[in-house]
Amino acid sequence: MPVEILMPALSPTMEEGTLSKWLKNEGDKVASGDVIAEIETDKATMEVEAVDEGTIGKLLIAAGTEGVKVNTPIAVLLQDGEGAGDIANAKAEAPKPAAAEAPAPAAAPVAAQPKAEVPSDPAIPAGTEMVTITVREALRDAMAEEMRANDDVFVMGEEVAEYQGAYKITQGLLQEFGPRRVVDTPITEHGFAGVGVGAAMTGLRPIVEFMTFNFAMQAIDHIINSAAKTLYMSGGQMGAPIVFRGPSGAAARVAAQHSQCYAAWYSHIPGLKVVMPYTAADAKGLLKAAIRDPNPVIFLENEILYGQSFEVPKLDDFVLPIGKARIHRHGKDATIVSFGIGMTYAVKAAAELEAQGIDVEIIDLRTIRPMDLPTVIESVKKTGRLVAVEEGFPQSSVGTEIATRVMQQAFDYLDAPILTIAGKDVPMPYAANLEKLALPNVAEVVDAVKAVCYK
Amino acid sequence: MAPRKTASVSSRKAAAKSTKKDFAAGTIAEFSKEDDLKAYREMLLIRRFEEKAGQLYGMGFIGGFCHLYIGQEAVVVGMQLALKEGDQVITGYRDHGHMLACGMSARGVMAELTGRRGGLSKGKGGSMHMFSKEKHFYGGHGIVGAQVSLGTGLAFANRYRGKDNVSLAYFGDGAANQGQVYESFNMAALWKLPVIYIVENNRYAMGTSVSRASAQTDFSQRGASFGIPGYQVDGMDVRAVKAAADQAVEYCRAGKGPIILEMLTYRYRGHSMSDPAKYRSKDEVQKMRSEHDPIEQVKARLIEKGWASEDELKQIDKEVRDIVADSADFAQSDPEPDVSELYTDILL
Numbered sequence: 001m002p003v004e005i006l007m008p009a010l011s012p013t014m015e016e017g018t019l020s021k022w023l024k025n026e027g028d029k030v031a032s033g034d035v036i037a038e039i040e041t042d043k044a045t046m047e048v049e050a051v052d053e054g055t056i057g058k059l060l061i062a063a064g065t066e067g068v069k070v071n072t073p074i075a076v077l078l079q080d081g082e083g084a085g086d087i088a089n090a091k092a093e094a095p096k097p098a099a100a101e102a103p104a105p106a107a108a109p110v111a112a113q114p115k116a117e118v119p120s121d122p123a124i125p126a127g128t129e130m131v132t133i134t135v136r137e138a139l140r141d142a143m144a145e146e147m148r149a150n151d152d153v154f155v156m157g158e159e160v161a162e163y164q165g166a167y168k169i170t171q172g173l174l175q176e177f178g179p180r181r182v183v184d185t186p187i188t189e190h191g192f193a194g195v196g197v198g199a200a201m202t203g204l205r206p207i208v209e210f211m212t213f214n215f216a217m218q219a220i221d222h223i224i225n226s227a228a229k230t231l232y233m234s235g236g237q238m239g240a241p242i243v244f245r246g247p248s249g250a251a252a253r254v255a256a257q258h259s260q261c262y263a264a265w266y267s268h269i270p271g272l273k274v275v276m277p278y279t280a281a282d283a284k285g286l287l288k289a290a291i292r293d294p295n296p297v298i299f300l301e302n303e304i305l306y307g308q309s310f311e312v313p314k315l316d317d318f319v320l321p322i323g324k325a326r327i328h329r330h331g332k333d334a335t336i337v338s339f340g341i342g343m344t345y346a347v348k349a350a351a352e353l354e355a356q357g358i359d360v361e362i363i364d365l366r367t368i369r370p371m372d373l374p375t376v377i378e379s380v381k382k383t384g385r386l387v388a389v390e391e392g393f394p395q396s397s398v399g400t401e402i403a404t405r406v407m408q409q410a411f412d413y414l415d416a417p418i419l420t421i422a423g424k425d426v427p428m429p430y431a432a433n434l435e436k437l438a439l440p441n442v443a444e445v446v447d448a449v450k451a452v453c454y455k
Numbered sequence: 456m457a458p459r460k461t462a463s464v465s466s467r468k469a470a471a472k473s474t475k476k477d478f479a480a481g482t483i484a485e486f487s488k489e490d491d492l493k494a495y496r497e498m499l500l501i502r503r504f505e506e507k508a509g510q511l512y513g514m515g516f517i518g519g520f521c522h523l524y525i526g527q528e529a530v531v532v533g534m535q536l537a538l539k540e541g542d543q544v545i546t547g548y549r550d551h552g553h554m555l556a557c558g559m560s561a562r563g564v565m566a567e568l569t570g571r572r573g574g575l576s577k578g579k580g581g582s583m584h585m586f587s588k589e590k591h592f593y594g595g596h597g598i599v600g601a602q603v604s605l606g607t608g609l610a611f612a613n614r615y616r617g618k619d620n621v622s623l624a625y626f627g628d629g630a631a632n633q634g635q636v637y638e639s640f641n642m643a644a645l646w647k648l649p650v651i652y653i654v655e656n657n658r659y660a661m662g663t664s665v666s667r668a669s670a671q672t673d674f675s676q677r678g679a680s681f682g683i684p685g686y687q688v689d690g691m692d693v694r695a696v697k698a699a700a701d702q703a704v705e706y707c708r709a710g711k712g713p714i715i716l717e718m719l720t721y722r723y724r725g726h727s728m729s730d731p732a733k734y735r736s737k738d739e740v741q742k743m744r745s746e747h748d749p750i751e752q753v754k755a756r757l758i759e760k761g762w763a764s765e766d767e768l769k770q771i772d773k774e775v776r777d778i779v780a781d782s783a784d785f786a787q788s789d790p791e792p793d794v795s796e797l798y799t800d801i802l803l
Contacts, residue, residue, distance in 0.1 A: 185642065186641055188641065188642065190604070190638055191635050191638025191639050191641070191642060192638075193604070194601060194604020194605050194607070194635060194638075195604055195605075195642060196608060197604075197605055198545075198593070198604065198605035198606060198607060198608020198612070199615065201593055201608070202608075202612040203612075204615060221598055221601065222604065222605075226596070226598070226605060231800050231801065231802070232580075232801055233580040233595075234576050234586040234800075235574070235577035235578075235579055236799065236800035237587070237588050238586055238588055271801055271802065294803040295803055
């Protein structure tokens with residue numbers, strides 16, 4: 001029976017891709033292992049190899065087609081003795097995964113994300129032209145602009161140069177700036193973090209990319225003991241103007257060692273600034289600010305957000321202040337405070353709650369340290385109710401810190417106890433259903449807001 | 456297990472592996488009268504300073520940790536003689552000698568030890584954490600081995616800026632077993648960075664002798680798998696250190712990459728002030744002091760060659776003692792930091 005060749009998923013977060021090139025034509029014989037096509041995603045270009053042997057009966061998707069969904073049939077492979085008349089009877093090369101019915105939950109927010117309004121950014125003059133770009137492009141543009149402006153800025157990390165970035169954040173930088181300023185390192189996080197801090201102590205401005213912040217655990221001594229404390233220990237003589245950046249938090253189906261949010265960890269440390277953007281505009285404006293900052297900055301990104309598009313102002317030099325929250329949505333009944341990917345839950349919950357007659361104000365913290373508590377408190381004074389949302393672990397979380405401080409500084413304005421929504425208190429499981437349970441979800445946020453509104 | 460038998464320094468030196476034309480191991484630099492007098496004065500300053508620091512510690516003026524450099528003076532003084540303006544130095548927690556050799560003020564160091572506002576870090580760093588941008592001294596690091604990666608970063612910066620300066624990353628035989636040392640070796644060799652790794656092998660990582668902690672006790676060969684040349688040096692003879700330093704600095708400045716110098720040295724005092732040093736015999740210490748003391752070697756040479764009389768040396772001793780006494784007075788009378796300093800220098 002003829003076999004359908006399906007559009008493969010090249011990574012756990014891939015939903016669709018471009019079928020950029022066919023390397024076999026209809027009528028060509030293929031053996032297993034032959035490269036039959038090239039597929040491109042926003043992260044990488046990959047070759048598709050044949051699994052079965054046979055003859056290409058029909059190419060179902062034309063070369064150059066964009067947005068081909070994973071598991072879409074792309075070609076039909078005829079077995080020995082079969083002809084064109086058999087094509088209609090083709091069966092998928094493998095049973096469609098059961099997960100198709102329960103898609104990886106973390107991938108869900110990718111679709112139809114509302115574009116962020118950015119009402120409280122005085123940095124954007126009225127009438128500024130906006131362009132829609134992904135968070136990934138925003139990060140790359142921020143680095144490129146700062147590298148053009150200052151020769152002291154360079155980027156180092158694993159696969160940042162020739163591979164163009166494990167998540168393609170540094171795409172094109174090697175070509176523009178060369179190997180002196182775009183430095184591939186060995187897999188040696190502790191060592192290259194120390195090299196970066198040493199270079200920063202002389203006044204250079206390294207951007208150290210961690211392939212993920214999970215790997216930065218090997219380097220955390222240099223981040224904290226060498227970078228964060230030197231200014232104080234030297235009586236102000238020398239510090240480390242350095243940015244440590246990379247994805248933090250859960251991606252999809254990568255299990256416990258690769259799924260951890262570090263916002264609360266680094267926010268504990270005096271001498272660090274900790275930034276965790278949600279939108280592409282914030283990613284760009286804040287990364288530029290982080291590179292210019294004379295202090296060590298932890299810049300926490302999120303793999304799920306990399307491919308999401310937002311409007312970014314078209315300005316020659318768009319820089320946002322570190323330490324300022326942004327009111328993402330104005331409302332009067334309750335306040336949700338969140339940051340990074342936590343915002344995806346907040347935004348969806350607010351839409352559901354609006355349908356139920358509850359008008360939510362959403363504050364995107366953007367910076368975890370220093371924390372813009374005044375903006376949160378101003379909102380609480382108006383709404384009297386607060387829910388904090390994040391993906392990290394619940395104990396000693398950013399949300400519990402916010403709750404403590406709001407309780408201490410705005411107790412009289414609260415009409416209900418502050419609720420915190422966080423990831424569950426478990427290492428991240430691999431199984432799709434358990435992973436979904438371990439992460440926060442929109443229903444939890446909706447329920448929490450209704451609870452603080454006594455509805 | 457008993458500590459490794461105390462071989463004479465000269466026989467250990469003979470084990471140095473060198474056949475490369477870049478480096479003549481075991482060379483003794485020719486010292487002029489001025490060189491010897493300078494080395495004598497600088498080593499003596501470190502010795503007297505450290506003795507005073509030990510005394511102030513005992514009197515309760517210095518708190519926390521205090522790791523004395525007594526016995527190892529020839530290493531840092533000899534290395535420093537080979538440097539030029541802009542070359543950088545970074546070390547671990549046994550750092551007072553390095554700072555004095557870099558030209559940082561005795562008052563500033565001693566007042567930091569006593570936690571006073573005139574200390575080099577305004578009293579906020581302490582014994583293990585002092586820095587000087589002006590003297591290109593990058594600390595003073597309390598995390599064992601951290602300075603090796605950081606020092607490699609200093610070399611990276613020199614290369615990035617196209618400067619021919621070298622960085623000196625000092626660490627002990629104990630730190631030599633840390634993983635990041637080898638991560639740094641790899642990157643330095645890969646990128647041919649101008650860094651001199653100086654292993655100050657004083658035979659004991661706190662209380663553990665090298666033979667009890669290291670499968671391979673020839674630290675000069677620790678870079679072999681990265682192709683980094685390494686040489687053992689008699690770290691008790693300032694002329695041997697200077698000769699090795701000259702060659703290593705030339706090697707690095709020429710863009711040939713990193714180099715390792717293992718300094719065979721000895722600390723007379725305990726690891727820190729609270730160390731009774733039960734892991735070695737008094738005889739072992741006494742033998743090093745009487746036969747290999749770096750300062751006595753220079754002193755004997757100065758007298759033997761007629762370059763200085765006993766009186767002239769006494770005059771140097773007095774000048775050094777005055778500097779140290781002045782630093783101690785300052786460090787005891789200078790006020791503690793203003794309480795407002797608690798919240799300064801956290802972020803710029």
